[in-house]
């Protein structure tokens with residue numbers, strides 16, 4: 081029998097997806113009105129233990145709105161991670177604001193010590209306003225990403241944000257279901273600790289609506305404003321009065337129908353992903369030159385993506401691993417390129433970038449779908465035990 085293709089991360093739609101979507105079609109509620117949208121918003125807020133949730137078309141539009149409701153304007157700067165998916169940072173540019181790129185630590189999330197050093201040494205703080213000494217611009221906000229389902233150091237981040245009056249936008253697009261097990265934020269979910277958080281339901285995320293996103297917050301004013309801006313900023317429903325520029329970012333009932341069915345299965349997906357992670361970790365850590373990066377031990381991670389670290393002592397390098405696995409029908413991919421190396425960001429401000437460069441060169445993601453079966457994971461491990469140049 082020929083080996084089947086093992087994808088990196090694909091949807092798992094074996095619950096009530098068909099039933100709910102069929103219901104949406106049968107009742108002819110397929111657009112942005114309809115009961116599933118409100119229901120999905122409510123259930124996500126309930127799941128993440130926060131005051132409310134506002135649906136949107138995808139994670140990217142959610143981040144755009146997140147920045148807007150935090151009051152970021154074209155004259156401001158936003159501190160962002162350098163090692164992440166570019167969709168986390170593009171919305172800063174949609175607004176016309178400028179990013180300041182920050183390094184990661186060994187968890188791949190924002191390095192809090194460097195963040196503190198930047199605020200302390202490169203900026204001035206007067207009248208409740210942090211100003212970047214180099215550009216004289218107002219550093220208004222901080223956008224953190226919970227990479228691969230890990231949790232950024234929110235205690236450290238909120239501490240700095242409070243000290244320097246920074247708004248905090250959490251890009252939790254990869255981390256729905258991740259929460260603290262202990263400490264100051266015990267039981268708090270990724271996305272619900274800062275001013276506003278964003279989840280994504282893109283096809284490669286842990287649960288999917290095809291494309292979709294959710295803005296979550298404990299601040300009712302921000303939630304109200306997010307709903308207003310995602311629905312064309314209609315100040316009067318009947319007479320179509322608009323006092324601001326709004327967006328058509330609301331999720332459709334079809335997407336929400338999928339989302340509800342997926343949310344019902346989320347804890348099960350996390351359980352499967354945890355088991356596969358533990359299997360990979362125990363087997364791969366035994367292979368000289370390889371290891372699986374860990375999730376922090378003070379959190380319950382959603383185990384979204386597995387990061388394989390390839391040391392110099394392994395016989396083939398990152399790109400060779402990707403090619404070799406591809407030849408074995410195993411899909412893998414490098415971690416993203418540094419955002420400051422992408423054309424639209426050339427010349428952007430960067431602050432002491434070191435770790436991000438190292439991890440970029442050494443990490444690849446390996447198959448992690450919630451429908452990955454043990455036999456497939458065993459096959460991936462067997463391949464990694466016999467590296468070849470192809």
Ligand SMILES: *Cc1c(COP(=O)(O)O)cnc(C)c1O
Pocket residue numbers: 138139140141164165167168225251253254280281282291292293
């Ligand atoms: C997936 C993702 C996004 C964007 O979400 P979409 O729903 O695809 O728009 C943003 N940031 C990060 C870190 C992501 O992984």
